[in-house]
Amino acid sequence: MTTVLLVDDHPVVRSGLRAVIEAGDALTVVGEAATGEEAITLAGHLHPDVVLCDLRLGSGIDGIRTTIALRALDPAPAVLILTTFDRDAEVLGAIEAGAAGYLLKDVDPEVIVQGIHRAAAGDIVLAPDLATRVLKGMRSPLPRLTDREIEVLRHLARGATNKEIARTLFVTEATVKSHLAHIFTKLDVDSRSRAIHVAQETGLI
Amino acid sequence: MTTVLLVDDHPVVRSGLRAVIEAGDALTVVGEAATGEEAITLAGHLHPDVVLCDLRLGSGIDGIRTTIALRALDPAPAVLILTTFDRDAEVLGAIEAGAAGYLLKDVDPEVIVQGIHRAAAGDIVLAPDLATRVLKGMRSPLPRLTDREIEVLRHLARGATNKEIARTLFVTEATVKSHLAHIFTKLDVDSRSRAIHVAQETGLI
DNA sequence: GCCGGCATCAGCCAAATGGATGATTCCTGG
DNA sequence: CCAGGAATCATCCATTTGGCTGATGCCGGC
Numbered sequence A, B: 001m002t003t004v005l006l007v008d009d010h011p012v013v014r015s016g017l018r019a020v021i022e023a024g025d026a027l028t029v030v031g032e033a034a035t036g037e038e039a040i041t042l043a044g045h046l047h048p049d050v051v052l053c054d055l056r057l058g059s060g061i062d063g064i065r066t067t068i069a070l071r072a073l074d075p076a077p078a079v080l081i082l083t084t085f086d087r088d089a090e091v092l093g094a095i096e097a098g099a100a101g102y103l104l105k106d107v108d109p110e111v112i113v114q115g116i117h118r119a120a121a122g123d124i125v126l127a128p129d130l131a132t133r134v135l136k137g138m139r140s141p142l143p144r145l146t147d148r149e150i151e152v153l154r155h156l157a158r159g160a161t162n163k164e165i166a167r168t169l170f171v172t173e174a175t176v177k178s179h180l181a182h183i184f185t186k187l188d189v190d191s192r193s194r195a196i197h198v199a200q201e202t203g204l205i
Numbered sequence C: 001g002c003c004g005g006c007a008t009c010a011g012c013c014a015a016a017t018g019g020a021t022g023a024t025t026c027c028t029g030g
Numbered sequence D: 001c002c003a004g005g006a007a008t009c010a011t012c013c014a015t016t017t018g019g020c021t022g023a024t025g026c027c028g029g030c
Helices: A011-021 A036-046 A063-071 A088-096 A109-120 A128-139 A147-157 A162-169 A173-187 A192-202 B011-021 B036-046 B063-071 B088-096 B109-120 B128-139 B147-157 B162-169 B173-187 B192-202
Strands: A002-007 A027-033 A050-053 A078-083 A101-104 B002-007 B027-033 B050-053 B078-083 B101-104
Touching: A002 A011, A002 A036, A002 A109, A011 A027, A011 A109, A011 B011, A011 B109, A027 A036, A027 A109, A036 A050, A036 A063, A050 A063, A050 A109, A063 A078, A063 A088, A078 A109, A088 A101, A101 A109, A109 B011, A147 A162, A147 A173, A147 A192, A147 B192, A162 A173, A173 A192, A192 B147, A192 B192, B002 B011, B002 B036, B002 B109, B011 B027, B011 B109, B027 B036, B027 B109, B036 B050, B036 B063, B050 B063, B050 B109, B063 B078, B063 B088, B078 B109, B088 B101, B088 B192, B101 B109, B147 B162, B147 B173, B147 B192, B162 B173, B173 B192
Parallel strands: A002 A027, A002 A050, A050 A078, A078 A101, B002 B027, B002 B050, B050 B078, B078 B101
Antiparallel strands: none
16 A cells, blocks of 8 residues: 655645545555645654655645655655646756656646556656656756855846845945846846746746 | 635646635635636526636636626626736736735735625625736736737747847847837836836736 | 717837846855 | 855847837726
């Protein structure tokens, strides 16, 4: 019998997953968590074979950090990310964090059940359309922005001017422009609006 | 016995809602739909007392249009919107479309059950924090943008320059600037980035 | 029929933005 | 120790953007 821990901040979704998973008789849900912190604690006690985890967990740590912490446990559960969005940056981030797979919530229940079985068996499981996109992404890898650049990008997305960004970060406007120039180059754009757009598209922010 | 029709594009969520709703014995789920079109057809045949509907329904018509069509039926079901996001524009839009209420998916199951009962009884049901925000929004009502302005705003959010927008819409750059000036005034901003930001915040786009 | 809102266009001007180039400092990994 | 990336700052210049004012044609409601 494969044991599963559910992690999702929506009670309704947890109920749905439990119903779907326990419809067969090869899987059993041993626990539910609404937050990442709760998930880590529970996993430490329950030692589930597979953790089914949403990426967005409301307040508190996100699915990526939760995954990293879960994979550090001994024994480490397989972590299967099940979420609503398919931001490239998040998919990559999840895989790098040690997730066994990444499925979208709009798939059929049986796909989820199959995914859990394969994750428990040590397989990597990706939604078919994701797999091809991720592989394509490998060819032209997501630009690596530095922490500072991400920070600037966030202010940018909130509509801040260079002057405002400079003030909040306690640097010169020249510095902000310098960061922006780097961001523009890495994202291959030539305006702040477009930078915001691709950053949101790829899930960088 | 109050009858309920579920509308959500995620099978998992439908399972969860069904489990939650049928946990008591005063409500019964008479049908499930994955799209707005399907929901309208089913409601016409099943005559549910309450339709529980997500706003985002993947491809096809959205929850607002679905609500309008449902309210045009005879007898018209009460429509309760249950969704993940709380964009002001969407909440207002849903109410204007004739929805009996608007709940967020992260509420406790019992709140959903209560909401269904109250919607069936003809009440208006809003999540508490939403109610206050909507009332506040009434005081400074959401700016009314014209169709053309929304169109420009969308291009803006995709990062287009004035020149590009002008080309796409087959108008002069002067016209685009004119629309932008109006948009800026209505949104009370002074830069395209900030316009994009508040438009996304309020759910205008 | 007239008023008002909408979409369209124009010109002018100040400010913000973006591109190019280069310098300095700090830190980190060979 | 030294190469290289990161963050910081600077100057110069062309382009874009945003603010202002004003004009025209169209349509729908009163």
